[in-house]
């Protein structure tokens with residue numbers, strides 16, 4: 001008897017993305033809402049009737065009324081899919097008003113897992129949820145997954161939180177309390193343990209996974225986000241787990257170390273996606289050194305490329321410049337501008353100055369050079 005289910009977590013609906021400009025913030029929020037339909041489509045396409053959301057479906061304990069209503073409506077519209085909603089640490093049971101509203105407004109195909117008792121999911125399949133009682137429960141809630149279920153049932157655990165630190169175990173230190181033991185699946189006789197909390201995808205053991213968020217939300221995890229399609233061949237048999245990509249946006253934290261003589265603009269282009277740039281966020285950090293001319297060419301390339309992306313930031317503060325005396329002629333042959341360039345050049349290589357001061361002079365010289373090139377290309 002094969003059972004198939006989709007495992008997702010950490011949707012964080014309503015996440016505000018403060019610190020980003022309004023346009024991209026709205027698009028990022030919208031993409032999180034859109035992930036519900038993409039999850040349903042992925043489940044349907046692979047013959048899964050249920051989507052497990054392993055906590056943090058909502059970013060806040062009191063989401064805006066429309067965030068909740070839109071989510072419930074979107075789930076209701078996927079009428080052939082059963083949604084299994086576990087309270088995480090962001091939307092724990094301490095958010096009593098949230099779970100009260102969900103209980104009142106939830107469509108028939110949504111099941112809020114607010115109790116840590118086994119739930120019959122399908123004939124021969126039991127779900128063992130461990131809802132977060134509060135933001136930091138301070139104890140291992142997944143102990144509840146050892147509860148008995150009908151003889152011969154598949155046992156699927158659904159939890160939210162951090163696993164025990166392996167390094168602490170190996171060094172003989174006491175494991176921190178209130179976190180999930182990595183061998184929970186074996187301890188509680190689970191055929192699969194679906195976890196949420198970690199926003200990247202992570203396999204913890206043969207039958208234990210973090211799905212990661214279905215829609216990426218930061219630069220920490222630069223991977224294609226999605227949900228896990230879990231196929232359980234039968235009680236006691238190892239699960240087959242495959243990725244269903246559901247992410248709209250990709251976040252790239254890109255580090256480039258540059259040296260003179262290379263083609264920096266070409267290196268940059270090669271490191272960036274070529275299509276759908278509007279759905280990519282890029283945080284570029286440049287280091288190494290370039291000649292003034294190379295740096296000016298790179299800055300021009302950055303000015304050209306940046307606006308093609310959904311969001312873009314480039315940090316050139318750690319990119320040193322190598323200025324040659326003849327470069328100064330490119331700024332001006334004489335006059336006040338040349339004099340300023342000469343002074344900056346001398347400061348940039350003056351061993352009597354602190355490195356920070358020399359760097360400031362270098363950056364200013366690079367700026368002056370780039371401006372002069374724009375005027376007299």
Ligand SMILES: [Mn+2]
Pocket residue numbers: 010055056088090197198
């Ligand atoms: Mn989370």
